[in-house]
Amino acid sequence: MLKLIRAAMVAGTLMTAPYIALAQDIDGAIEHPMIERYPGQVIAWQHIENYQPFKVPVGPVTGYRYIDDVIETEGRVTRTFYKYEGTDRTFSEVYSNYLDALEAEDFEILGKGMSADRRGAGVGSRSWSEVYFIQNPISKGGEANTMTAGTATAGGAGTIVAKKERAGGTAYVTIHVEQHAEDYIGALIDIVEVEAAETGLVVVDAEAMGSDMEDYGRVVLDGIVFDFDKATLKPESKAALDAIAEFLDANPDKTFYVVGHTDSKGTFAYNRKLSSDRALAVADALKQDYDIASDRLEPHGVGPLSPVFSNAGDAGREKNRRVELVER
Structure with a gap:
């Protein structure tokens, strides 16, 4: 380079x-x-x-x-x-x-x-x-x-x-x-x-994932993109999935939770299901497309229960809608 x-x-x-x-x-x-x-x-x-x-x-x-x-x-x-x-x-x-x-x-x-x-x-x-x-x-x-x-x-x-x-x-x-x-x-x-980061195009990479996981035990999977209000992964998520699979392959002895998060708009029940479905979609993509063993990824959704920013504004709500990989 x-x-x-x-x-x-x-x-x-x-x-x-x-x-x-x-x-x-x-x-x-x-x-x-x-x-x-x-x-x-x-x-x-x-x-x-x-x-x-x-x-x-x-x-x-x-x-x-x-x-x-x-x-x-x-x-x-x-x-x-x-x-x-x-x-x-x-x-x-x-x-x-x-x-x-x-x-x-x-x-x-x-x-x-x-x-x-x-x-x-x-x-x-x-x-x-x-x-x-x-x-x-x-x-x-x-x-x-x-x-x-x-x-x-x-x-x-x-x-x-x-x-x-x-x-x-x-x-x-x-x-x-x-x-x-x-x-x-x-x-x-x-x-x-x-x-x-400003344009929303940031994509997680294996190197940064390892650093975050070592320090915090979790990492936000930047670059994972879904259809609006759905759990359908968009094609532009592939670069992030490639990096996540690279990280998982480099750490074959570790297992993780895949955790979905939403903002607070809408009912709790709806957001809890949406976050769970999105976590499942990411886990399934890694298992099916990258041959990651099923027992290494356990998907869960917590809806709006763990915000990283205030939900009072659009910028905060955007950051709260995320999927994380958490070490088990």
């Missing part, structure tokens, strides 16, 4: 550090195709959400743990933490390379800031980063927590917030770079891919 950003090293930084041959990415980590790492970095932590809300602050801190200028978005979120171990680079070199690469690829820079002491209220300052991580907490423990530990503030840090309009939709990128220790530079890259 095309690399949209190449974090090419600036002049005078082409030396090879001896540790690189020994350093390895953590198991299962996959570099996002949009951004290529700074040479010598390794992936020390990664978390992927197929769909979640995300806040992208682009202005300075305007109050206690508060920023006025924030873009509230949602979509597929990929968070990857890279580390660079060695004393032959500085955080400012890594920061400048990423900034140059973003600008070279015509990203719109929404905010940026870099300093050795991280004072002030602007993008990249200590107070700004504190707000960012409160709004978008690192939900899965690991080495990325060094970004919020506060042990490297004297070493300096920088943040870049950027936006790209692509054929596949809008993407927001936030890059945090920190001199965590004299021989340790950390970089957290957050990528939010928006358009698919």
Whole structure:
């Protein structure tokens, strides 16, 4: 896949550090195709959400743990933490390379800031980063927590917030770079891919399903589409079914509930039956078309009993109409 950003090293930084041959990415980590790492970095932590809300602050801190200028978005979120171990680079070199690469690829820079002491209220300052991580907490423990530990503030840090309009939709990128220790530079890259979620075309994939299942024991099966007020699967559901079958094949020892949900419009009895029929339709499609063993999928419908958003508006009701895979 095309690399949209190449974090090419600036002049005078082409030396090879001896540790690189020994350093390895953590198991299962996959570099996002949009951004290529700074040479010598390794992936020390990664978390992927197929769909979640995300806040992208682009202005300075305007109050206690508060920023006025924030873009509230949602979509597929990929968070990857890279580390660079060695004393032959500085955080400012890594920061400048990423900034140059973003600008070279015509990203719109929404905010940026870099300093050795991280004072002030602007993008990249200590107070700004504190707000960012409160709004978008690192939900899965690991080495990325060094970004919020506060042990490297004297070493300096920088943040870049950027936006790209692509054929596949809008993407927001936030890059945090920190001199965590004299021989340790950390970089957290957050990528939010928006358009698919905004248009309702987001499709679950096996990689994100595995991440959600590991963290929450369930995953929303985005991309499953039914005829209006019916339990008949539409042809455009095939891409999602393909991904679900791929995930099930990769986890042959696990069994799941297929759980249907509705909004609160209509009677409870009607919604309970509709949600049950839709769960059954998904389970049957996986059994019949993908040879998934019958005893691995148990369909149930709970109607409007477990909303994820308020049913007061159309947007909330749309999110509540869903099918989930829940680990048994």
